[in-house]
Amino acid sequence: MPNYNRRWNAWGHADSPYLTTLSEGGRQALGLLVGEATALPDATLETVLASVPSSRLPQHPLISTDADDRLRHARGQSLSDWIDLRSGDIDTFPDGVAFPKDSTEVRQLLDLAEQHDFDVIPYGGGTSVVGHINPLAGDRAVLTINLGDMNQMLAFDEESQLATFGAGTPGPVLEQLLKQRGYTLGHYPQSWELSTVGGWVASRSSGQQSLRYGRIEQMFAGGRIETLKGTMEIPAIPASSAGPDLREIFMGTEGRMGIVTEVKVRVTPLPQKETFHVAFLPNWQAGVSTLRSMAQQKLQLSMLRLSNLMETITMLYSSSDAEATAALNESMSAAGLDDNKVMLTFGVTGSEEQHSAALAQAKAVIAAAGGKLAPDAMGDHWAHGRFGAPYWRETLWEAGYAVDTMETAVNWDKVIDTVATIEAAIAQQAEAQNGKAHVYTHLSHVYGQGCSVYTTYIFTCRESFAATKAYWQQIKQAGAQATVDQGGTISHQHGVGFDHKTYLPNEKGELGIETLQHLLNLFDPDARMNPGKLLP
Numbered sequence: 001m002p003n004y005n006r007r008w009n010a011w012g013h014a015d016s017p018y019l020t021t022l023s024e025g026g027r028q029a030l031g032l033l034v035g036e037a038t039a040l041p042d043a044t045l046e047t048v049l050a051s052v053p054s055s056r057l058p059q060h061p062l063i064s065t066d067a068d069d070r071l072r073h074a075r076g077q078s079l080s081d082w083i084d085l086r087s088g089d090i091d092t093f094p095d096g097v098a099f100p101k102d103s104t105e106v107r108q109l110l111d112l113a114e115q116h117d118f119d120v121i122p123y124g125g126g127t128s129v130v131g132h133i134n135p136l137a138g139d140r141a142v143l144t145i146n147l148g149d150m151n152q153m154l155a156f157d158e159e160s161q162l163a164t165f166g167a168g169t170p171g172p173v174l175e176q177l178l179k180q181r182g183y184t185l186g187h188y189p190q191s192w193e194l195s196t197v198g199g200w201v202a203s204r205s206s207g208q209q210s211l212r213y214g215r216i217e218q219m220f221a222g223g224r225i226e227t228l229k230g231t232m233e234i235p236a237i238p239a240s241s242a243g244p245d246l247r248e249i250f251m252g253t254e255g256r257m258g259i260v261t262e263v264k265v266r267v268t269p270l271p272q273k274e275t276f277h278v279a280f281l282p283n284w285q286a287g288v289s290t291l292r293s294m295a296q297q298k299l300q301l302s303m304l305r306l307s308n309l310m311e312t313i314t315m316l317y318s319s320s321d322a323e324a325t326a327a328l329n330e331s332m333s334a335a336g337l338d339d340n341k342v343m344l345t346f347g348v349t350g351s352e353e354q355h356s357a358a359l360a361q362a363k364a365v366i367a368a369a370g371g372k373l374a375p376d377a378m379g380d381h382w383a384h385g386r387f388g389a390p391y392w393r394e395t396l397w398e399a400g401y402a403v404d405t406m407e408t409a410v411n412w413d414k415v416i417d418t419v420a421t422i423e424a425a426i427a428q429q430a431e432a433q434n435g436k437a438h439v440y441t442h443l444s445h446v447y448g449q450g451c452s453v454y455t456t457y458i459f460t461c462r463e464s465f466a467a468t469k470a471y472w473q474q475i476k477q478a479g480a481q482a483t484v485d486q487g488g489t490i491s492h493q494h495g496v497g498f499d500h501k502t503y504l505p506n507e508k509g510e511l512g513i514e515t516l517q518h519l520l521n522l523f524d525p526d527a528r529m530n531p532g533k534l535l536p
């Protein structure tokens, strides 16, 4: 069983250096922006454990029905999950949890599910933010299969630059195992600390440096999938025109088609040099057209992220070093960049020669757009804190504030309009409920055709957990509806799960949904693999 050095009702580890308390300045600023707030009281672990009902599963040596295991697999990491865990008001738990050691044990568990008529939820790191791994109420018992004990490198082919991992290998373990051989996968979702390679594949994840390394779709070369119909081996072939690609058919099935147990990924030698930088551009319009130009010129950068004005202001003024912010503003204003400036963060990764050529190109494009580079310390600061944002939710929550994010991807011709529309929908919905939301956005994951749009919103908790959840649900719905009305995907990287499934037909169409439904029926005619997720 994976060790639980991780909190049951919050993100990550209790001893994380990223855990902080909201500063007095931050509290005052939020008070002005969205109102004064009071923290809601947490339920205790003992109370919640006492509420776990008895299990409906048969006793089996591979299955734990321990209340603690069941609680720790009851919810993921969405804001709604967070509210359930913090309030202790959890209405569904898996009936048991299994921790298989290999594909054979996964197979045994799937056979058992058919024999005893129970449902199965595959579980990687449980970092889903869209209700992927939450059991739904129903007549059948539910077994969550945590792949966390399948966390080894199983094979390494240096000549072909292919590595095979157990599906439950989390980001830091995977990178450490590759680093020992001089390689990297380069897949860094913000949830990297806890999410797993199998989860990335099953939910079509995208990492912060997708510009260099690609999305998980480009990294996933093949592997072994256990389904209720039998085992499917997808060979790792460099490219193939032999009909539809089975990898594409599996990716994004979110545990509904089967369980990937072994994942073959394409790896890259460790770069000789990697640096991150921050620059400022004169305003949002100039920023977006510079970002587009960098993407379309195919500059060899490893990441690009453009913050809009409100995100820029929020980032600058939430810095604990007010003096450094004042000095930065002064030097930017001497270069003609006023209060409309927006922040561009970018990464440069590669051999010494590639690094210096790409950095020089990026600097030239930024200068031509009237922008200016910030001191190197700002890029270093981003790199050091890149996995810290999930802990920030707790910092705010402890002060009575809730934070959530929405993300999509649209073509370049729609970017500016989409950001404005989503932000307005969120802010207006908060106001319609007599509240206020602080909303800001960045663009990242850039492509020649368009980019992802990632919006964050902060609001005050209400008088109770239930009222806070209801308030959030209305805001989330307004933002999601605005997203699909703009022609954006309901998710560029977080997936569909439960929370986004009603929006899926907007993207897939009626026939598309029918196709997916038939495919899932083929593998799982009794709908026992993660039922109620992905498809409406």
Ligand SMILES: Cc1cc2nc3c(=O)[nH]c(=O)nc-3n(C[C@H](O)[C@H](O)[C@H](O)COP(=O)(O)OP(=O)(O)OC[C@H]3O[C@@H](n4cnc5c(N)ncnc54)[C@H](O)[C@@H]3O)c2cc1C
Pocket: 076, 077, 078, 121, 122, 123, 124, 125, 126, 127, 128, 129, 132, 133, 147, 167, 168, 188, 189, 190, 191, 194, 195, 196, 197, 198, 199, 200, 201, 202, 203, 204, 205, 206, 207, 208, 253, 254, 255, 256, 258, 259, 260, 261, 389, 390, 493, 494, 495, 530, 533
């Ligand atoms: C703070 C935070 C930041 C995040 N940032 C990013 C980001 O930058 N980019 C991004 O892409 N996502 C991000 N996410 C979302 C989430 O981390 C991803 O969806 C991730 O891919 C989930 O991986 P996991 O191992 O935790 O899977 P889980 O959450 O455990 O499961 C996700 C889905 O995959 C299925 N699944 C898991 N493992 C398997 C398997 N072996 N076989 C079959 N099905 C399986 C589950 O049934 C479920 O439907 C973030 C989440 C959080 C909480």
